[in-house]
Amino acid sequence: MELMELIEEFFSPSSLSQVMEGYEAREGQRVMAREVARVMEEGGVSLVEGGTGVGKTLAYLVPSALFALEGDARVVISTSTKSLQDQVVNKDLPLVQRLLGEGGRHFLAAALKGRNNYLCLHRLKAAVERGKVDRDVVEWAHKTVHGDLETAPKVGLSHLLGSRWEYCLGKSCGYRELCFYQRAWKRAEEAHLVVVNHHLLLSHLVAEKKGLPFFERLIVDEAHRLERTALEVLGESCVISWLLRQVQGLTGLGLALGMGTDFLQDLEDLKGRLSRSLTFLKGLLPQGRVAVWEMEALEEVEEEISNLSLAIEEVALRGEGWLRRQGEEAPLHREVALGVGELLAGARVLEKWAQGPREMVRWAETRRGEVPWISFHLVPLEVSSILGEGLFTMVDGVVLTSATLSVAGSMAHIREALGVPFHAREVFLPSEFDYEEQVRLVVVRSVPPPLSPAYQERLLEVLSSILRERGGGALLLFTAYRVMEGAVEVLRGEFPHLNFYVQGEEGRDALVRTFREDPWGVLVGVESFWEGIDLPGECLKTLVLVKLPFKSPQDPLVAARSRWYQEQGKDPFTDYLLPEAVLVFRQGFGRLIRTKEDRGVVYLLDSRVLDKGYGRVFLSSLPPGVKMDVVE
Template sequence: MKKFAVVDLETTGQNPTKGDQIIEVGIVVVEDGMITQQFGTYVKPDQEIPLFISHLTGITDEQVQSAPLFSEIAEDIIELCSDAYFVAHHVQFDLGFLNEALMDAGFSPIREKVIDTVEFARIFAPRATGYKLSQLAEDLNVQHQQPHRALSDAYVTAKILLNLLDKARRLPVETVEKLLDLEPKLNSDFHALFTQWIDDKKYTLEETNPSIEVYRGLGIKKQEKPVRESHDWDTSFGEFIEEVFASDGNLQQALKGYETREGQREMAEFLFDSFQGEKHAFVEAETGTGKTLAYLLPGLYYALQHNERIVISTYTTQLQSQLLDQEIPLLKSLFPVSFDAVIVKGKSHYLSLKKFEQELEKPPWDDNYDVILTKALLLVWITETDSGDVDELHLPSSGRIFWRRVNAEAERTLDPKSPWFSRTYYQRIRRRAQKAHLIITNHALLCTDMVHDYEFLPSYQYAIVDEGHHLDRTASRHFGMKVDYVSIQYLLNELEEILTDNQSLEEIAEAKEHADYLFRYLFDFVQNQKGNRSSYNDIGRIQTLFNRQDMEEDTVVFLGDLASRFIFSLKDLSVRLDHNKESIQTDESMNQEEDEEEINRKIEQVDALIQNLHLFLYEEETSMIKWIEIEAKGARNAVYLYCEPIETGSLLKQQFYQQKKSVVLTSATLTIRNSFSYILTRNGLEEDEVFTKKIPSPFSYEDQVQLLVPNDLPQINKDKEEDFLSAISYNIYELAQITEGRMLVLFTSYQMLRKTHEMLKGFFDQDDFMIISQGISSGSRSRLQKNFQSFNRAILLGTSSFWEGIDIPGEDLSSVVIVRLPFEPPGHPVYHAKAEALREEGKNPFMQLALPNAVIRFKQGFGRLIRSSKDRGIVFVCDGRLMKAKYGKYFIESIPQASLLYDDAHSLLDQARKWFS
């Protein structure tokens, strides 16, 4: 067993070459699988500790005043680290900083082998929540007593190291041998460790992990064969529900602190009646109803009693995972019989073992670090994953590109004769889904299945669509098409790997050139349209309608010429691929079948691209909306082409609702002023075709929420935008002082968010509040939310996706600021086209399109604040139209009745101060 010196430093900053210094050292020595020594000390720097560092670490100038100088402890550090692996979390930082300090003090730098526990964990704990020290500690059940203190961090890192070493040693020898092939390109010095483990496994009778099988040189977790059991269970639904919801019933026993909610039982019974009567149902279940359990109970009961399968569709993958990880285990404790529930996603989510095997056979010399790291973590992951679903992983950025080469989408249709057919993850999921009672999917796959004549999901007659207000928009995207420049370049680059003769490579280069010319012209076309039926969308792209009839003749001709050149070059490549396939058919090489399959897939992709370009650029389809988006500050060919039907309801009715016996659509936001008419129209249904029910929230909004609307803010349509943003920034600042941060600010425009972010930075002292802003602060939506919740005094600025799906219960969130009523900009191309269509029908686009969309969005934003019966807080609406405009009542009468105050901002802030105190 080797010796490891696990090191952590606390410093005054990130850069030792610019004078930053060490203020604390922690070293934990590990030998023979045990912690044998611990060393920790403050270090006295010759500079003041920045306030931010003191806040982060708790280390003050007073504490280090009597500490030793670094030069006085340097020899101790060198001795502890000698003849040991130098281990740290982000090892290059700690080792680099320590060596700079050693050289400054007149000592030689440490030159031992290194292990970075971030890299180690990414490979050997591929399904970790995240790779920060605190996240790994939580995942591995390691107690972290004092985060951001050197010895505590070093101790936790040592415990994580031991855990990972133990796990790595138990992997099949074949897995470690393949990792050894990749080791030269990793940052850590794993060679000696990997070699020792291989020797230990080959020359000792070590037990093999019984849950792993080795097939074709890959260690893979064994799969259980799905079984669908028949049940003799004759309890009526009424009896079952009584057992579940009774005051001392099964639910009370299974969930600690469960509070009975009348609306939850009412919704469950209503849904069961809908299934029994084979009728569609729309249910609005306001926040706090417990709608997830309210639809799962009758859905699963019906599936078990009638030997049916029920499809449950959600809009977000986050809710999918929540259903499987939290709700399904609860259901298993509530039902007296066994059942199976499975998540089904699109093919691109699943690893193709066949493609992965092929990639591993290629020499890794040309791969960059991210691809090597991805190959390594996939090798470990397949020994432990049941699903093969990429959503279990955190892939590095280039790893996502590599994933496109090894996912199930890349293998087209796997031949049943293939050696991988019985083990491939996508087929596993399909087989499980055939036997399952509950299939959990997302709106995107539900709609893909719908558009492709139901070839992806097993046949079903009953569906529950959660977050149902998104269904028609998702369907619209799937009934349309999307083409973008980056995907085209990726496809052409892939063709270079297949068509390797000089003539073909020239033709591919020519196709790339034609694509460049076409997409640069489209980029300039959008730039020139700015201000003319063009607008920014909520992620900062410029978008404009594309309609040949509105374009000048010269533009149409020139664009047509550019497009036809590119399309002809694609047709030539399709012919080349076909010839290539014919030559492969006469070849008797081992990979003939795989090569032919790959070429067929590429021919399909090229032909689909040709069809989509032709539809977008040439066909004058009056029932479709076409628009172009560009990255405002991106490359001149960062262009996206979109095409969607103007009206989706009739397509949904024909291809979904009329095909199924009972579809339940549910959400917290389906009604406007208690009416379902708008959502029914969007789904192509009449009131007599659907049962509808509204389940009110059990929360007391009048006691829990203050809705504050100031009457003295500048009006953005009459005053300068800068004056408006300056005023709201000041009010955010004042309100944040009262609520101690804990504030979510919702915008309708990314531009406004960015400007407000800059203004707020001017209002606050550096260490006063943590400002976290979508698109400015790095990270995904869930990462930004976690960061927000981890700071005591934080303000979260968000647009688009932050209006819904953000769940921050308790004291972490005390106020929601809605900057403007969430109307889509009139220049939005989709809105513009739909508005024109409504006008032609003699309808009012504002009342039938703009206003309902905005009200639904407003309800979502309002709903972010109260997530439990104990929450309380303020919704501060900066848009005076809520009170002054005639349509304002549509917003107010569509949300739960809260305490509403309309006054000058100063008085409202006084009121907020009293209310919180």
């Protein structure tokens, strides 16, 4: 049977409802599955916007699996985060494997994460010998099936125990047969479907295509996040206090290995040099993020970090020379190689920063603390050319999908941001939900503009009155930490019977898990809380969007990109800031209604949506049918 016929049969209302309890046929899902099947068979690029409730995951997994199975090919599915990756692997894939397996079609699927997410047993042994690992971690290491450090009893272990190519002994490693990363790679090589995250996909793209096994087709889910991840992957940064930590670590290793007094003295001198630099730079740089064009002492900063880079490189190269002379493969020597590698990488970022490449945005960030925290960052101005040349030529067929690809019905912005080829098809699949029935949008007019002196006071009055009327089961989405923290402090005092789960006080997944079970819960966040949070059912009935989510024009990257848009003859507001804000707004709005049973109210505390001309772009990007009330 042809792939398209198989898809028609699989998604026919009668066949799925027989094997999936409670399944309701969805036209959007069938259309999407057909489109994915078409890309699988014919190649090309397709942008598929599927509103909430369409059932996108099933719609791309089934045709991908059938195509890979029939053609003995491999399809890579990329999701935006590791937790979404886990969700596809642990929830959606087993279902598809069961459904297709019942028809005698058994396919292999695997998850692959970045290398340093996996426990390296060789490093573990060395760390245990040095007394660097607690017992609970060792116990976990004995039990873990996949060695995914995210499941370890402690966070932040990848630096100490993660698999790294610079460290890996390869074929001469005594643990090779058991190696978690090697096994994950092998599973991926044997699989028809490989589920990855955007970070790994983009690292594969820039690292000469060595991060993933060969594949024939690509599905990018949550494609609206691809550009942001590309900016992270292609950007570079160096934290001075991190380099200091590396030097301290190398000193400990040097003493254990008897590296010789000369090298130990070099490290001691470098430690002093880094500390002096920190103090000197602290005097030159203001608190927070500061772009190069705002730095009064830019020349001095550049000179200082260029000299610092040379000093670091000199010591690191001496360390490399020592390692070469030893010719040893012992674990401690490998750790020295890692530390030296980190120093060299840091030195190169600092030198690049000091050189100031034209195509990159540069800024520094300073934070208060016992040891001053100063970092230097470089991020490319745009990634569309790299993505356009790399991503869409990597394989013959690519599907980009998300619930939010368009702005006021147009995909022009995402096309340009990702360098999508001209011939790519566009498919719009509306949500299956009845928004007219399920949700009400209330715009509160009386909150003044954020820069007004009365803003904070009126904002708090409105938030209090919403919580008084609606109680728990609320999600408050802010756009600035400072405003969020100020509001939470007051609201906690005013509503002692409500439990506030606030971003930054615990990990996002843990906060969401607890909030879900608490009818008196109020979940509060900025930025990442506007998307990727799935709260179906009774636990969420009130959503408050405190402000339209425009990026801060003071942010160095935003300011530089705005200038870049201007230089290209475009309007930075209309072509960049507005569409980006609309996409985030649509994501935020989408948190409330996740199933056909969900009901609730969205409060928008920003009257610009009514008063400004651009407000209609936000409103016309909402799902059709949403009823709006305006209150004071």
